[in-house]
Amino acid sequence: MKILIIGMGYVGTTMGVALANTGHEVSGLDVDKAKIESLTKGILYFHEPALQEMLSKHLQTKRLSFTSDPKEAIKDNEVIFITVGTPSLNNGNADLTYIRQAAEMIGKYKNSKKIVVVKSTVPLGTTENVKQWIEEATKDSSPFDVVMNPEFLREGRALQDALNPDRVVLGSHSDEAFNTLEQIYSNLNCPFIRTTPVAAEMTKYASNAFLATKISFINEIARLCDQFGIHVQDVAKGMGLDDRIGGAFLQAGLGYGGSCFPKDVKELLWTADHRGCPLRILKEVERVNHDQPQYFIEKVMKEFPSLADKRIVLLGLSFKPHTDDIRESVSFSIIKKLLQEKANVIVHDPIVKLPNEWVNKGVKQINDPYEATEGADLIIICTDWPLYQEIDWAKISELVKGHYIFDGRNILEADCIKKLGFTYEGIGYD
Template structure:
């Protein structure tokens, strides 16, 4: 079987890599000629540890190719994975225009049976809609199947997750499709779930929404910990040892961001409302996350007597380490608020960059953490990049105008920071 990947973003590039790695012939298709040119040279257009090397390896071997010729690509490939974006619309629902366009392109160009597999995160019922789009675009009736095969990749850990998945979920109502996908994934040893398309689609949303719920729960609890003078890290450790709870996603901080959790929780809430069901817990999760960043800002504002004219260092821009993804990143919200209150913002992130919006021209983007600290009256740590933990904070203190440290990720040791002369404030941290 020859595999076509439509969309060469984070999910598409990773999916292309993993199928090439296990021995299949793979082609990546994208309408963005610039992306395709870079990928043909074995270069990525985003940051993901280890993925570029894997892409380059399989481009060199010719097992992985890239094209902008969608008509030829669709004709020549047996299995087509849809890995295009499904961003949120203003009301929180998923924008399916790219999925719809890909489906119509397939319908117009296919000349024989195709298995179309949705990797993109899509609302429940999208598999049925894709069938309709393809059938409506066909010039003559040609058989095809559409299956759901959601991805469970962590940004910053995509290569590891793709090569060693914790489960494979397949949603299909076709035995032929099931057998083809089992053959494609036959080299993986992990639990399989073969179910209906709607169930597979909902598994992805339910998984991400539950993880987002754990994050927002701990962020709420951290506020109580501050009032009770209790260390939220120790609370998380005590909770995480219970196997029914587990230790992952119990870290309090500024809130979640990225390409998945914000849009997936919002879409699940929108789906529930369309079916006259109120998911009140998830509505609370969204609200907690929307306002979480203000908790630390309020403490910083009180400490400084306002932000106007103050030099504020923001360390970290990406929503998490090992990625350049700034979608829904708490740091962006913090910077926006600081600029609104006329602060002088000094920013450093080792990988991620600010959007090209004119409003960010006032931000001093620095080439090192030390440069960003110079003359600062407060530090706000937004991303737990390892190099921030390795920085000589005793030496760095000499660069500051005032040693105020607001740790939005509870990354550093509170007692040590206070011992070398910092005013240190975390979120539900040590007292």
């Protein structure tokens, strides 16, 4: 099947590669010519495991191509996916500028029957608006259907999720559209859910909101564990073995970040408040997550009442491992607080380059973890990169000035680290 994907961001690029891998002929469209030029050359402009190799493979098979010409792209393809961004406005509501532009573009150049698939995360009722925007912009009388098909990709394993999803949710009023999408995804071995567009939109938001809730819940439990000298990981393991709860997202730490959870929680809260049906639990989820970095800094300052002129090494800049995404990364909240306390901050990340705005504020990046930690008064772990579990902490113990580790992701074996002479503090540890 000939498929067009509008929006060559994280989701669009991943889905384009995945669909090409299942035999479809896929075109990727974006108004950002730099992105198109990079992808056409086979150069992935963001980090995602295994995606680079598969991108190169399907450029060679000719099942994947990229363009910045909307007219020909829309005319030539029968199924069109919309995967553009929906960033948050200041009030928490989603900005639908790019969604509307994509819909109007489809309407303008549509010349035959199309199935339009909204895969961007959009507020409740947006899929119906997309249909209206296409109708208002079109001069072509041929019919079209609009389907809501939310994505459930996790950064760091997005390609795996695209090729082996837990479920496919389809929201439409058209049996023909349902059948076409199920044909596109016919290689997938997972449940298919047929529902209405607005229910599909809600499924995406509710899923992310629930996962965010699990994270904030275990972080609150971790705070109480600190008061009783309890290892929160023991508690999480005991909880997670109950199949009604499950162990995923019960890792206590610095809280959630990234491009999805913060934005989606804000949007769902805005929607609920706007309808006069406030989500009280979710408001507390957001508050707990917002407060978690400050709670962690307070743990640091119990050991160091003054951080002025301390050489503090922060390990990890991305919001989670296996990605270079720093959007809403807790690491930068920690850095900001350290700078306010007049600390000297050195950072390390295996992939992320420190943005210039932080370099200009005096933060220094060192690419070798051993060189970075040399002379450190204390070390803070902000991202649970496997590298930080695998490095030689005995060697680091010989390099540092002060033997203090504050593990914001609970990734190190506390007893082993303490035997090396470190004072170790995690979240939810005695």
